[in-house]
Amino acid sequence: MFDVYLNDKRAMLVVRKGLPIPLSDTSRKWRKKKRKVVSVSEEIELAVQAQGYYMRKLSTFRKR
Secondary structure, eight states: OEEEEEOTTSEEEEEETTOOOOOSTTOOOOEEOSSOBOOOOHHHHHHHHHHSEEEEEGGGGOOO
């Protein structure tokens, strides 16, 4: 399971359930999504395994 956080700058952060939010320059006020996230894409899962988190701006993946 994963915890998904959103911030006011339209960014998404994914970490393993129970792990703290990583400290970095992008540490902003993160809001935790209320829904449970059981599975994520393979790309996100590999990034979480490698560096402990996955982060991206949501605005770069807008639907047209």
